[in-house]
Amino acid sequence: MLTGTREKAAMASATLPLLETLIGFDTVSRNSNLGLIEWLRDHFAALGVSATLVTDKTGTKANLWATIGPEVDGGIILSGHTDVVPVDGQAWTSDPFKAVIRDGNLYGRGACDMKGFVAAATAIAETARNAPLRRPLHFAFSYDEEVGCIGVRDLLTFLDTLPYRPAGVIVGEPTEMKIVLGHKGKRAWCCTVKGHAVHSSRAPEGVNAVEGAARLIAEIAGISAEVRRNDQPDDGFDVPFTTLLTTVMEGGMSTNTVPDLARFVFECRHLPDTDPEAIFARIQAFTDTNLATDRQRAEILFEEITNYPGLAADPADGFVAAMSRFACTAVPPKVAYGTEAGLFQRAGIPALVCGPGSIAQAHRPDEFCALDQLAACDTFLAQVVESLTV
Numbered sequence: 077m078l079t080g081t082r083e084k085a086a087m088a089s090a091t092l093p094l095l096e097t098l099i100g101f102d103t104v105s106r107n108s109n110l111g112l113i114e115w116l117r118d119h120f121a122a123l124g125v126s127a128t129l130v131t132d133k134t135g136t137k138a139n140l141w142a143t144i145g146p147e148v149d150g151g152i153i154l155s156g157h158t159d160v161v162p163v164d165g166q167a168w169t170s171d172p173f174k175a176v177i178r179d180g181n182l183y184g185r186g187a188c189d190m191k192g193f194v195a196a197a198t199a200i201a202e203t204a205r206n207a208p209l210r211r212p213l214h215f216a217f218s219y220d221e222e223v224g225c226i227g228v229r230d231l232l233t234f235l236d237t238l239p240y241r242p243a244g245v246i247v248g249e250p251t252e253m254k255i256v257l258g259h260k261g262k263r264a265w266c267c268t269v270k271g272h273a274v275h276s277s278r279a280p281e282g283v284n285a286v287e288g289a290a291r292l293i294a295e296i297a298g299i300s301a302e303v304r305r306n307d308q309p310d311d312g313f314d315v316p317f318t319t320l321l322t323t324v325m326e327g328g329m330s331t332n333t334v335p336d337l338a339r340f341v342f343e344c345r346h347l348p349d350t351d352p353e354a355i356f357a358r359i360q361a362f363t364d365t366n367l368a369t370d371r372q373r374a375e376i377l378f379e380e381i382t383n384y385p386g387l388a389a390d391p392a393d394g395f396v397a398a399m400s401r402f403a404c405t406a407v408p409p410k411v412a413y414g415t416e417a418g419l420f421q422r423a424g425i426p427a428l429v430c431g432p433g434s435i436a437q438a439h440r441p442d443e444f445c446a447l448d449q450l451a452a453c454d455t456f457l458a459q460v461v462e463s464l465t466v
């Protein structure tokens with residue numbers, strides 16, 4: 077039941093019913109997003125806009141690309157991911173996949189991260205359809221962002237085949253509608269240490285995989301402290317240096333067996349200008365020199381599991397400067413979490429992050445987006461569309 081003035085004002089926009097529909101699709105990354113993406117494709121078709129689906133290899137997931145206006149250079153991309161993080165084990169007040177409005181907020185999984193922006197972008201499509209656009213408004217909706225910015229890579233390959241170049245992209249992750257100009261990059265690896273199992277009473281005859289992993293983990297912590305001491309701090313970030321740490325570990329099978337298998341996951345969240353490859357090379361070198369004796373029989377394998385670059389937007393870029401007139405720059409202007417913006421920038425498309433809601437609400441039970449944030453996003457996007465008519 078909507079009673080307050082704020083609720084009534086928000087209801088006047090098409091964003092709210094769209095957001096309710098989008099939240100209704102359970103697009104946790106392990107599931108297919110096709111139900112949602114095909115619904116959006118049909119919604120665009122009803123507006124007379126033909127959207128292209130860029131499908132993954134399995135055919136169970138897809139990105140959506142759509143354009144309104146002339147197919148020329150200088151357009152603006154509105155970008156959002158359609159997947160959400162799981163709700164497993166979280167205590168929600170109401171069904172996470174059924175949008176509910178309470179106290180001026182809209183609750184549901186993905187309300188701020190980031191179906192709120194996808195809904196607002198879809199709502200503005202109707203305005204754009206009726207506006208005399210001189211440059212295009214593009215829509216880029218991806219899958220599998222939450223598991224390492226996977227889907228958008230195929231979308232970027234597809235963009236490369238198009239005969240026009242957009243001026244920039246707005247990635248609508250939750251920033252409380254402030255313009256964010258930078259974020260860290262991330263690399264993560266899974267390290268498998270294979271040793272040799274014997275009865276633990278005969279320990280010297282075995283190769284202890286857990287001890288090998290422990291030495292490596294301690295070295296990673298040591299390198300982390302050194303990187304922190306030596307990195308030029310970037311005070312634009314709340315954590316102003318590169319972080320390196322082990323996040324998961326497992327190994328061994330019984331109290332009386334020399335363990336022949338250990339596995340751990342470690343990650344590096346690096347400043348945009350720090351080279352994570354050089355950090356990884358140090359870990360590799362330590363492995364080669366210090367674990368060499370063990371390696372005569374032990375095997376150490378590194379598998380990269382996440383890799384996305386940081387974002388360092390140029391405030392003097394024409395697109396970035398123009399967008400900054402419609403919203404204020406966040407203080408600090410950079411965020412610790414990663415987004416697809418770094419990948420757009422690496423593909424040569426100027427990128428910034430700006431979207432409704434707060435990252436503090438993301439990934440939690442009772443995730444919400446404030447209705448006045450959605451309204452602020454509607455206003456911002458109306459200005460974006462307006463800027464494409466001149």
Ligand SMILES: CC(=O)N[C@@H](CCCN)C(=O)O
Nearest residue numbers: 221222223224225262382414
């Ligand atoms: C699993 C993983 O690497 N997730 C990425 C995805 C970025 C989400 N915005 C991360 O933790 O940064």
